[in-house]
Amino acid sequence: MFQIKTFNAIAQEGMSRFDEDNYQVNQSETPDGIILRSQKLHDYEFPESVLGVARAGAGTNNIPVEECTEKGIVVFNTPGANANAVKELVIASLLLSVRPIIQGAIWVQDLTGSNIEEQVEANKKQFAGNELEGKKLGVIGLGSIGAMVANDAYRLGMEVIGYDPHVSVDTAWSISRRVKRATEINEIFSTCDFITVHVPLLEQTRNLISDKELAMMKPTTKLFNFSRGEIVDPEAVLKAVNDGYLAGFTTDFADERLLNNEKILVLPHLGASTEEAEINCAKMAARTLKKFLETGTIKRSVNFPTVEMAFYSPYRITIINRNVPNMLGQISSTIAAAEINIDNMINRGRGEYAYTLVDVNETDEAKLANVVSLLEQNSDVIRVRTIKNTETSY
Known part of the structure; x- marks a missing residue:
């Protein structure tokens, strides 16, 4: 069950994309994802649980993007929606x-x-x-x-x-x-x-x-x-x-x-102040954050690269790390040492940081937890998580 926290009023047309079977909205102070419009988060203490922040709008000046990047929090916006x-x-x-x-x-x-x-x-x-x-x-x-x-x-x-x-x-x-x-x-x-x-x-x-x-x-x-x-x-x-x-x-x-x-x-900041724009931004923000939480896909992020890969394996491991030499080698060797087979892998860098998706042919959750622990011991790794493929039975 994913936890979503909202700041400001987000159009229901967007929030309805978070189905009740998999999401709870504003029921936890340790959310996995945050959606906001104009609320300033520069003084907000981000819980360690936060994986992504989606702004229903194009500008992200109200979000401490650099701080989020250092913590491995992916920040999204909605370019073009308004x-x-x-x-x-x-x-x-x-x-x-x-x-x-x-x-x-x-x-x-x-x-x-x-x-x-x-x-x-x-x-x-x-x-x-x-x-x-x-x-x-x-x-x-x-x-x-x-x-x-x-x-x-x-x-x-x-x-x-x-x-x-x-x-x-x-x-x-x-x-x-x-x-x-x-x-x-x-x-x-x-x-x-x-x-x-x-x-x-x-x-x-x-x-x-x-x-x-x-x-x-x-x-x-x-x-x-x-x-x-x-x-x-x-x-x-x-x-x-x-x-x-x-x-x-x-x-x-x-x-x-x-x-x-x-x-x-x-004018009193009327640029995106239409019902249609607010709905479009809310839909795009919710869709982007939902896709990221469920599959690890990053699209329309202001602080991490776009990374998309078809998800066919039982589990996916996502890694946010510093963009330093030989990280792919270290990641793949750590996974191999844990006796887990890699089905598919993609890596993209953006400035000082990089993001990697690794699809693995493994269903043993204890082995997966062990490899996550091993990856987290790398000083250049910022955040690791595993995502179960719920679309296919294994």
Whole structure:
């Protein structure tokens, strides 16, 4: 029986994937898996029982990923599950940046008298805007969200240019061939009328756009940040809009410094706030964590490599270890010394850590427990567990 702990409200459509025959939810303080949305876990004392943490969302800044990695806890996210919701908000914000729709709607509410229609016709000129068609949009980061924004902006008639030195093969196939590719990020900064950022928050992307980058932009450029607040330097943006060399800034991350400025639109982190996105994220998080707990498969992890292998043997041994030379040899020799036959084996490394799946033709649980004990004695091994194949009878 696996124990699952949740933080925040997780959509039932996702939690229902944990069948009652094999899972209990929020009934133990020593869970095997954790699912959360925005809860911060940096001060959370992880029980030794925790094997995996799944975040129903793309960002994992609320999870101490490095600490989890050192403890052999696999951290998952749900890239792409909320991409459509964020994409729609970005497109809406592009439209709002050129058409004063909100201002006009507020103005109408204050009208009085019997000739409101005449007042509207006489004063609507003050809300005249511009069109997106024919304007140039730069998209920095062509992941799930950036690719969708680029494609839809092109369909609106915009000229779209994208920059991403690390675009995946899957994403490359999904991007319209009419989206142009920038080989240097500075090409985006210096030529585009609108710039939208869709990159993860890493040390090298913190303040990706600051004084230097803003100075390259045309004074008519409008900037959008629906990625993470720290990607764009707020002080630099304030100076740019106040000094007139940035036309506008829209962000989904509230910052007191950016409030009450007519050139800045601050949204209350609405990017993934749709019922559909929450359901999609919950389903993906539950499915990923369930697969990991039951088979050891790692997919969509932010701290360990993707490792998948068909499971046909009676038992599977999973090993998380430091990525040092000859670990595969040590693992296989330890298992062989315990007189256990290896049916299949796969190993993948990621940075300083590696993950190995070993399928064994063995049903003697005492022998399996012994080999786990032997593997755990290796100082470079962080975590070992055995998984019984419940799909086939032996």
